[in-house]
Amino acid sequence: MYVVATPIGNAADITLRALDTLKRADAIACEDTRVTSKLMGIHGVATPLVSYHEHNAAKMRPVLIGRMQAGETIALVSDAGTPLVSDPGYKLVRACVEAGVPVTALPGPSAALAGLVLSGLPSDRFLFAGFLPNKSAARRTSLGELTAVPATLVFYESPQRLAESLADMAAVLGPREAAVARELTKLYEEVRRGPLPDLAAHYDSAGPPKGEVVVVVAPPGAEAEAQAVDVDSALRDALSRLSVRDAAAEVALMTGRPKRDVYARALELSREDGR
Ligand code: SAM
Numbered sequence: 001m002y003v004v005a006t007p008i009g010n011a012a013d014i015t016l017r018a019l020d021t022l023k024r025a026d027a028i029a030c031e032d033t034r035v036t037s038k039l040m041g042i043h044g045v046a047t048p049l050v051s052y053h054e055h056n057a058a059k060m061r062p063v064l065i066g067r068m069q070a071g072e073t074i075a076l077v078s079d080a081g082t083p084l085v086s087d088p089g090y091k092l093v094r095a096c097v098e099a100g101v102p103v104t105a106l107p108g109p110s111a112a113l114a115g116l117v118l119s120g121l122p123s124d125r126f127l128f129a130g131f132l133p134n135k136s137a138a139r140r141t142s143l144g145e146l147t148a149v150p151a152t153l154v155f156y157e158s159p160q161r162l163a164e165s166l167a168d169m170a171a172v173l174g175p176r177e178a179a180v181a182r183e184l185t186k187l188y189e190e191v192r193r194g195p196l197p198d199l200a201a202h203y204d205s206a207g208p209p210k211g212e213v214v215v216v217v218a219p220p221g222a223e224a225e226a227q228a229v230d231v232d233s234a235l236r237d238a239l240s241r242l243s244v245r246d247a248a249a250e251v252a253l254m255t256g257r258p259k260r261d262v263y264a265r266a267l268e269l270s271r272e273d274g275r
Helices: 016-025 031-044 057-069 090-099 109-120 137-144 161-174 197-206 222-239 244-255 260-273
Strands: 002-004 027-030 050-052 075-076 104-106 124-132 152-157 177-184 190-195 213-217
Touching: 002 016, 016 104, 027 031, 027 057, 027 109, 027 197, 031 050, 050 057, 057 075, 057 090, 109 152, 109 177, 109 190, 124 137, 137 161, 152 161, 152 244, 161 177, 161 197, 161 213, 177 197, 190 197, 222 244, 222 260
Parallel strands: 002 075, 002 104, 027 050, 027 075, 124 152
Antiparallel strands: 152 213, 177 190, 177 213
16 A cells, blocks of 8 residues: 655645556545545546545445455545544554555655744654644643653644634743744745744734644743743642642643642642641
C-alpha cells in the first residue's frame, strides 16, 4: 500500500512521484470521493476511487487487505495533507503490517509542518498535539498535561473554537509566544504572531477567521517559572479557606495542572506554613 500525501490548499502541491503512483494504482482509498475526484480530475488521474473513512473503516479494512494480498496496489489518500495525521489510515497501516502487506509512504504537505516552519518558533523539538477537546474543562486538562513539555506545541483547531482555545492556552500555558497560521498554501495565507493572551484577545474581538488554522505555541520559558509562582499563590489563597485536598482540586481545575502535582505542592506548602 502507498500512503500518499495530497495538497492542503494549493492543488499544485503534489509530488511527481505521488501523481505517478496514483495513476498506476489499481484503486485509491480516500475519505470523500467527491473531494478526491476533484483533485484527481485536475491532475488527469483516472484510477477508480474506493471510500475509506471513519464510519466504514472496520468493514473496508479486510476488503482492502484482501485485494492487496491478491496482488492489487492500493494508494491511500485523505481529503487533504498527509493521511494518518489527524486523518484516517493508522489502523489500515497497522493491518497491512500485521498481514505482511508492504507499506510505503510518499511524503508531501502537512498543515502541522507548514504551520511550524512559518511560526518563527523553535523547530528543533516539537510536539504535534492534534485537536484539543471541544469543551473548555477537558481542553484545560489536556493543556495541563502539556505545560512541562520542553518543546514547541502544534495544534489543529477549528476557526469557531479558536478564540476560546487561545484563551484556555493563555490561562494554562501562560503568556508564551505563539502563532496562528491560516489558509496555508492558499491565496490568503496569513500568519499572526504574538503572546497567547494578545492572540486570544484579537480573535475574541475579530470573530472566527475564514479558512483553516494551525496554532503553534513556544516551549515553556521564563513564564513557566512565573506560572509556578502563580500556582503557589493560588494554593496559598485556597489553603487559607479550604482543606489541602479541596484547595488542590480547586487550583488544579483553575490552572489545568495535573491534580497529583498540585496536591503534592499543596501538601508541601501546608507543611511549610505549619498547617
Ligand atoms: N492530514 C492533514 C495534514 O496533514 O495536515 C490534516 C487533517 S485535519 C482533519 C484538518 C486540520 O488541519 C484543519 O482543521 C486545520 O487545523 C489543519 N489544516 C488543514 N489545511 C490547512 C491549511 N491550508 N491551513 C491551515 N490549517 C490547515
